[in-house]
Amino acid sequence: MRFDWSVITDNWPLLLYGAGNTILLAVCTMALALPGGLLLAALRMTPWAPVRGFATAFVEFFRTTPVILQVYWVFYVLPVMTDIRLSAFGTGLAALTLNVSAFNSETFRAGLNSIRPGQRNAGLSLGMSGWQVLRLVVLPQAVPRVLPALASTWVSLFKDTSLVSVIAIEELSYVGLQLRAQSFRVLEVLTAMAVLYWIMGYPQAKLVDWIHRRIKVAE
Amino acid sequence: MTAGIAPIVEITRVSKRFATVQALDGVSLSVSRGEVVCLIGPSGSGKSTLLRTINGLEPIDNGTVTFDGIDVHARRTDIRKIRQRMGMVFQNFELFPHMTVRRNVMVGPEKVLRLPAAEARDRSELLLAKVGLREKADVHPAQLSGGQQQRVAIARALAMQPAVMLFDEPTSALDPETIGEVLNVMKRLADEGMTMIVVTHEMSFARRVADRIAVFDHGRIIEVGPPSQIFEHPTVHRTQEFLSHLGWDAAPKRNLESDSTGVPE
Numbered sequence: 001m002r003f004d005w006s007v008i009t010d011n012w013p014l015l016l017y018g019a020g021n022t023i024l025l026a027v028c029t030m031a032l033a034l035p036g037g038l039l040l041a042a043l044r045m046t047p048w049a050p051v052r053g054f055a056t057a058f059v060e061f062f063r064t065t066p067v068i069l070q071v072y073w074v075f076y077v078l079p080v081m082t083d084i085r086l087s088a089f090g091t092g093l094a095a096l097t098l099n100v101s102a103f104n105s106e107t108f109r110a111g112l113n114s115i116r117p118g119q120r121n122a123g124l125s126l127g128m129s130g131w132q133v134l135r136l137v138v139l140p141q142a143v144p145r146v147l148p149a150l151a152s153t154w155v156s157l158f159k160d161t162s163l164v165s166v167i168a169i170e171e172l173s174y175v176g177l178q179l180r181a182q183s184f185r186v187l188e189v190l191t192a193m194a195v196l197y198w199i200m201g202y203p204q205a206k207l208v209d210w211i212h213r214r215i216k217v218a219e
Numbered sequence: 220m221t222a223g224i225a226p227i228v229e230i231t232r233v234s235k236r237f238a239t240v241q242a243l244d245g246v247s248l249s250v251s252r253g254e255v256v257c258l259i260g261p262s263g264s265g266k267s268t269l270l271r272t273i274n275g276l277e278p279i280d281n282g283t284v285t286f287d288g289i290d291v292h293a294r295r296t297d298i299r300k301i302r303q304r305m306g307m308v309f310q311n312f313e314l315f316p317h318m319t320v321r322r323n324v325m326v327g328p329e330k331v332l333r334l335p336a337a338e339a340r341d342r343s344e345l346l347l348a349k350v351g352l353r354e355k356a357d358v359h360p361a362q363l364s365g366g367q368q369q370r371v372a373i374a375r376a377l378a379m380q381p382a383v384m385l386f387d388e389p390t391s392a393l394d395p396e397t398i399g400e401v402l403n404v405m406k407r408l409a410d411e412g413m414t415m416i417v418v419t420h421e422m423s424f425a426r427r428v429a430d431r432i433a434v435f436d437h438g439r440i441i442e443v444g445p446p447s448q449i450f451e452h453p454t455v456h457r458t459q460e461f462l463s464h465l466g467w468d469a470a471p472k473r474n475l476e477s478d479s480t481g482v483p484e
Contacts, residue, residue: 118309121276124276125276126326128299132330132331137315141315
């Protein structure tokens with residue numbers, strides 16, 4: 001077996017371009033899924049039952065079906081059902097955002113519920129508004145508690161971006177797999193992809209570990 | 220309306236039902252300015268629920284609660300304005316764990332009353348000194364003992380300069396050796412003329428400090444009177460029963476035998 005790394009050295013701008021899109025997609029998804037998750041969590045805690053039911057069904061659907069199916073669904077079914085036509089990148093972003101929002105909403109809900117009701121009452125009894133209670137009392141305690149879970153979701157999301165290669169978004173996996181198909185240098189291309197994912201993912205995983213440790217110490 | 224004579228808190232035939240329990244069953248009680256009223260009775264008899272209806276933390280089904288002539292539970296009432304003038308102290312302290320002791324005491328005056336930070340700070344200094352915890356201003360609540368935390372909670376409530384202080388079993392979660400320091404702070408407040416409504420199981424405190432005591436049983440007030448009446452000549456059999464469960468046998472034996480109907484002597 002002879003290795004020929006020229007396929008990598010000749011095409012590294014393309015691979016970097018793919019890696020850049022991977023990062024862009026992950027960042028955009030999380031940027032949308034944080035408010036999305038908060039909104040869903042808020043809907044699941046309203047006193048209005050139909051809204052709560054809808055939000056719960058939404059969250060449970062996206063938590064319990066495969067991401068790749070969701071990507072296909074948004075790609076094929078959404079345009080037919082709604083006349084909404086998104087670019088490939090937009091489609092992948094939409095599917096991942098829906099999925100990660102559902103997970104984030106569960107994280108936020110658990111975080112908010114972990115603050116005992118007495119804390120809320122203490123704020124209210126000082127004459128605070130509901131908004132002040134949330135901002136001054138509940139969120140400052142809930143945010144550190146949800147950070148570790150959000151960080152774990154982020155790491156999963158980063159890797160899950162590879163799934164949108166199935167709808168031809170030019171992120172790292174798609175670019176790599178294309179390169180493999182053209183050059184037949186399977187081993188070299190896949191190794192290079194793995195190295196690139198590892199270089200990007202390792203610092204993130206370490207950061208998550210660090211967040212976990214910090215939060216534990218703080219408590 | 221004549222201040223000082225009109226009651227500051229007036230509770231009229233208040234009822235409250237939880238799913239299967241009638242927590243409050245037509246309770247009436249009025250509290251005058253400067254008065255200390257202790258609410259005693261078995262667990263689950265409605266004392267804490269009543270306390271929570273006074274500042275609107277607990278909605279009611281029927282009846283009225285007025286504070287300084289304002290209907291607390293009326294839709295048009297700005298409940299926040301009322302709560303700003305009532306201090307509340309909880310069984311589990313409920314200090315804000317992410318804030319220093321000083322921030323805990325400052326946050327109400329600064330964020331709710333919108334005082335300048337410097338003024339809120341001065342006020343917190345004064346109150347922390349008053350409860351004997353000035354040197355703890357910069358630590359977080361978790362580093363304090365239960366008794367110290369509860370004293371901070373009292374300072375936090377006082378920082379709003381309330382007209383009434385509500386205490387919900389303030390010493391029930393404390394180690395025996397720290398109960399005294401909290402009761403002393405409360406006694407001093409009472410001596411200064413603060414209007415106080417105190418749910419408590421500390422009978423010696425109730426006896427020493429209360430102007431009147433209301434005895435609860437099954438969501439009703441079964442007897443109201445000065446400590447001398449409640450502890451020495453209770454007129455209701457259930458009161459005697461409750462007190463003797465707690466080891467108070469000051470009540471003359473003859474009452475135990477003759478009275479089960481609640482008829483005064």
